[in-house]
Structure formats: C-alpha cells, structure tokens
Amino acid sequence: MLTPRKQPRQQRSRETVAAILEAAAQLFQRHGYADTTTNKIAERAGVSIGSLYQYFPNKDALLVALAEHYLIQSTEQIAQVFARAAEDRPPLPDLLTDLVECVATLHTDRPGLHRLLFDQAPRTPDLVTRLRQAERRIAHALAGELRRLRAGGPNPDLNALLAVQGIEAQLHGVLLDLPPDGDAPGHVRAVIRLWQLALSEPCRLQDVR
Amino acid sequence: MLTPRKQPRQQRSRETVAAILEAAAQLFQRHGYADTTTNKIAERAGVSIGSLYQYFPNKDALLVALAEHYLIQSTEQIAQVFARAAEDRPPLPDLLTDLVECVATLHTDRPGLHRLLFDQAPRTPDLVTRLRQAERRIAHALAGELRRLRAGGPNPDLNALLAVQGIEAQLHGVLLDLPPDGDAPGHVRAVIRLWQLALSEPCRLQDVR
DNA sequence: ACCGAAAACTGAGAATAGCTCGCAGTATTG
DNA sequence: CAATACTGCGAGCTATTCTCAGTTTTCGGT
Numbered sequence: 001m002l003t004p005r006k007q008p009r010q011q012r013s014r015e016t017v018a019a020i021l022e023a024a025a026q027l028f029q030r031h032g033y034a035d036t037t038t039n040k041i042a043e044r045a046g047v048s049i050g051s052l053y054q055y056f057p058n059k060d061a062l063l064v065a066l067a068e069h070y071l072i073q074s075t076e077q078i079a080q081v082f083a084r085a086a087e088d089r090p091p092l093p094d095l096l097t098d099l100v101e102c103v104a105t106l107h108t109d110r111p112g113l114h115r116l117l118f119d120q121a122p123r124t125p126d127l128v129t130r131l132r133q134a135e136r137r138i139a140h141a142l143a144g145e146l147r148r149l150r151a152g153g154p155n156p157d158l159n160a161l162l163a164v165q166g167i168e169a170q171l172h173g174v175l176l177d178l179p180p181d182g183d184a185p186g187h188v189r190a191v192i193r194l195w196q197l198a199l200s201e202p203c204r205l206q207d208v209r
Numbered sequence: 210m211l212t213p214r215k216q217p218r219q220q221r222s223r224e225t226v227a228a229i230l231e232a233a234a235q236l237f238q239r240h241g242y243a244d245t246t247t248n249k250i251a252e253r254a255g256v257s258i259g260s261l262y263q264y265f266p267n268k269d270a271l272l273v274a275l276a277e278h279y280l281i282q283s284t285e286q287i288a289q290v291f292a293r294a295a296e297d298r299p300p301l302p303d304l305l306t307d308l309v310e311c312v313a314t315l316h317t318d319r320p321g322l323h324r325l326l327f328d329q330a331p332r333t334p335d336l337v338t339r340l341r342q343a344e345r346r347i348a349h350a351l352a353g354e355l356r357r358l359r360a361g362g363p364n365p366d367l368n369a370l371l372a373v374q375g376i377e378a379q380l381h382g383v384l385l386d387l388p389p390d391g392d393a394p395g396h397v398r399a400v401i402r403l404w405q406l407a408l409s410e411p412c413r414l415q416d417v418r
Numbered sequence: 419a420c421c422g423a424a425a426a427c428t429g430a431g432a433a434t435a436g437c438t439c440g441c442a443g444t445a446t447t448g
Numbered sequence: 449c450a451a452t453a454c455t456g457c458g459a460g461c462t463a464t465t466c467t468c469a470g471t472t473t474t475c476g477g478t
Contacts, residue, residue, distance in 0.1 A: 167376030
C-alpha cells in the first residue's frame with residue numbers, strides 16, 4: 001500500500017496534506033531520505049504524527065506522492081515541446097534541441113528534488129513503474145514526430161524509447177554527478193548533436209502507416 | 210563511514226566476512242534491502258550480530274561492499290573486450306557489438322544483483338561516486354578506440370562518456386524494467402545499430418594527438 | 419608445551435524510528 | 449440541534465539498528 005489511505009475532503013485537511021508534503025520535500029532534500037524521520041516531518045508541518053499517517057500509510061508513500069507531482073509537472077513541460085512541434089512542424093535538429101534543452105532545464109531547475117527522486121530514494125517497484133510509464137508516454141510522442149519526419153530508422157517506436165532513456169541518463173550524469181568543470185552547456189550541445197546523428201536515418205516508407 | 214572498520218587478519222575472520230557478504234547478497238536479493246535486517250543476515254551467516262558490526266560499520270556498508278565486488282567484476286569483463294580490440298583492431302561496428310553484448314550479458318546474467326544495486330539500494334554518495342568512476346574508466350578506453358578508428362566526432366572523450374551512460378541506461382530499461390515482450394535480442398541489436406550511427410562521424414584530424 | 423597478548427566472537431540490551439489506536443474536537447447534514 | 453462523518457492528537461507499542469563489556473580463539477615467542 002503506497003497510495004493515500006484516505007482522501008482529504010474538507011479544506012482544513014487539504015491544507016494539512018499540503019503542509020506535510022511541503023515539509024517532506026524540504027527535509028528529504030536537506031537531510032536525505034533515510035535521515036529524515038516521519039516525526040520530524042509532522043513536527044515541521046505543524047501537525048501531529050497521527051495526522052500524517054491518516055493520509056500516508058508509510059514513509060515511502062510520501063516519496064511516491066512527491067514523485068508523482070514531479071513526474072506530472074515534468075511530463076507537462078515535455079508535452080508542451082511536442083505541442084509546439086505539432087504546430088510548427090520543425091525539422092529534426094530543432095525538435096531535438098528543444099526536447100533536450102527542456103529535459104536539461106528540468107534537471108538544473110530543481111536539482112535537489114531531481115536528486116532525491118532518482119538517487120537517494122529507494123526505488124520501490126511502484127516508483128519504477130511510474131517512471132517507466134512517463135518514459136513511454138514521452139517516447140510515444142517522439143515516435144510520432146519521427147514518423148512525420150521520416151526519421152528514426154527502421155523502428156521509430158523502439159528508437160524513440162531508447163532516445164528518451166539515453167537522453168535522461170546522459171543529462172543526469174553530466175549535469176548532476178560530474179564535477180562542475182564548467183562546460184555544462186557544451187555537454188548539452190553534445191547530447192543534442194549525438195541524437196541528431198542517431199535518429200536522422202530515414203525510416204522505410206512501409207513502416208509509416 | 211562506509212568502509213570496513215577492521216580488516217580481517219586471520220583465516221577464521223576472513224571466512225566470517227565472506228559468510229556475511231554471501232548471506233547479505235542472498236537476503237537482499239530475496240527480500241529487498243529495506244526488508245532485510247542485519248540480525249537475519251548475521252543469523253544466516255552463522256555469526257553473531259556483534260561480529261557483523263566488527264567488519265561493517267552499518268547496513269549500508271554491506272551494500273557498498275557488494276557493489277564494489279560487482280563493479281570490479283563488471284569492469285574486468287568490459288576491460289577484456291577492449292583488450293581483444295587492442296589486438297584485433299576491429300572496425301567500429303564490431304567493437305560496438307562486442308561492447309554492448311558484453312554489457313547486456315552483465316545485466317541478464319545476474320539480474321537480481323543488478324537490480325539490487327541499481328534500483329532497490331539507496332544510492333549513497335559513496336555508491337554514486339564508485340559508479341561514476343567505473344563509467345569514466347570504461348569511457349576512457351572507448352575514447353582510445355574511437356581515436357584509433359578516427360570516429361567519435363569532434364570530442365571523442367565526451368561522446369565516449371555519453372555512449373557509456375546511454376548504453377547502460379538503455380539496456381537496463383529494456384532488459385530489466387520492460388514487460389518481457391520477448392524481443393530482448395532485437396532490442397539489444399537496436400542499441401548497437403543506434404550507437405554505430407551516433408559514433409561513426411569521423412573525428413577531425415587536429416583532435417588526434 | 420606453555421604463556422600472554424592480540425584478534426575474533428558473543429548476545430543482552432540501549433537507542434531510536436516507524437507506526438497504531440483510542441479519544442477528543444470540528445465540520446456537515448437533515 | 450442532534451446525529452454523523454471527518455479531522456486531529458500524541459503517548460506508547462514494536463521492530464530494528466548498533467554498542468559494549470566480557471568470553472573464547474589464535475598464534476608468535478620461549
């Protein structure tokens with residue numbers, strides 16, 4: 001059980017839940033997941049420990065809730081990139097530039113939260129499932145654009161998924177885990193260039209439905 | 210403190226440490242990191258809890274020790290690929306095929322251990338550092354081969370690192386986290402093809418020292 | 419063979435963190 | 449204005465990590 005055990009119905013309780021999540025986000029980021037206690041979270045949120053457990057069945061559930069928020073936000077940002085692409089119908093290099101830079105911004109905007117969810121947190125099966133779902137949705141949108149552009153090689157669906165996974169891992173490694181030797185923008189450009197090459201191979205016509 | 214607090218000197222204690230690590234690996238894989246208690250590990254290893262804490266300062270240290278073992282083994286496997294390449298001097302497609310298939314084998318051979326270290330485990334800064342070090346060593350070897358092959362684009366070092374990060378993430382996603390829709394070999398082939406394209410761009414001569 | 423010091427081992431229990439449960443206020447409904 | 453549902457409380461129960469004082473084993477030196 002990782003989903004809330006009870007939905008807040010009144011305004012008062014909605015505020016309680018919001019305060020708990022806010023406190024959890026702050027403390028998790030400041031001290032790490034393992035070193036943050038649920039009692040401290042309740043204290044900081046200004047509610048009792050009992051109230052916390054009314055809405056979250058266990059400590060992991062707090063993390064899953066934060067992850068859900070973050071994933072929804074991120075997915076929306078990326079969806080906007082594809083919405084613009086659907087109108088402007090940009091060439092492949094421009095589309096990839098927009099996509100990679102959007103993902104890079106997600107990393108650099110809130111590195112603490114990103115780190116929390118991807119590094120510190122024990123990845124419960126639940127969390128992994130949600131991550132993969134988000135990945136697949138983004139890959140699906142990308143595959144559509146690849147088909148439009150007659151790009152992405154013989155299997156645009158698979159290559160789109162590989163691209164999404166690769167881009168995330170590369171930006172994460174380069175922006176969060178490497179010594180800040182200064183040239184983050186250069187690294188981002190390298191990622192863009194790399195995927196322009198990898199995805200520019202035309203897809204065969206019979207693969208376009 | 211995550212390194213052993215005491216080095217075993219006698220044969221007896223070396224066996225104790227080995228038994229503890231073996232028990233930890235089994236129980237972590239069977240029940241997950243969080244649901245495995247240090248007391249159970251000691252019990253299964255046939256030693257007292259006190260002995261365990263003589264050699265491992267805390268529960269995380271057990272995981273770090275296992276990760277170290279696994280990383281060393283993996284790095285050796287991959288080093289062999291590059292050792293063969295240094296002799297045979299294969300063309301880029303063959304080199305990438307060998308490399309990707311080697312990494313794929315590491316995933317599928319012991320999926321439980323791989324999952325443990327990459328998914329379930331809380332990634333302590335220590336663990337992340339070791340992972341990145343291993344990544345960098347492999348990337349360095351790959352960059353050398355790219356230079357020999359006049360491939361890897363304008364910045365073979367950076368592109369080699371991006372390739373290593375991308376390959377790991379893609380294989381992980383495709384081999385461990387996606388529903389086994391059967392075509393794992395096909396996915397591995399797709400990864401190979403993709404990196405052949407991405408890395409085949411010639412590097413400029415002035416970049417070769 | 420024997421001794422003594424260092425190494426190894428033991429396990430009860432201290433310290434601590436996650437989580438429960440019964441009760442007491444507060445909003446909502448008819 | 450009852451009756452009912454919702455919300456909040458926090459002492460304390462339970463389980464787990466980790467310590468430490470005391471015991472046993474090993475091994476080099478005589």
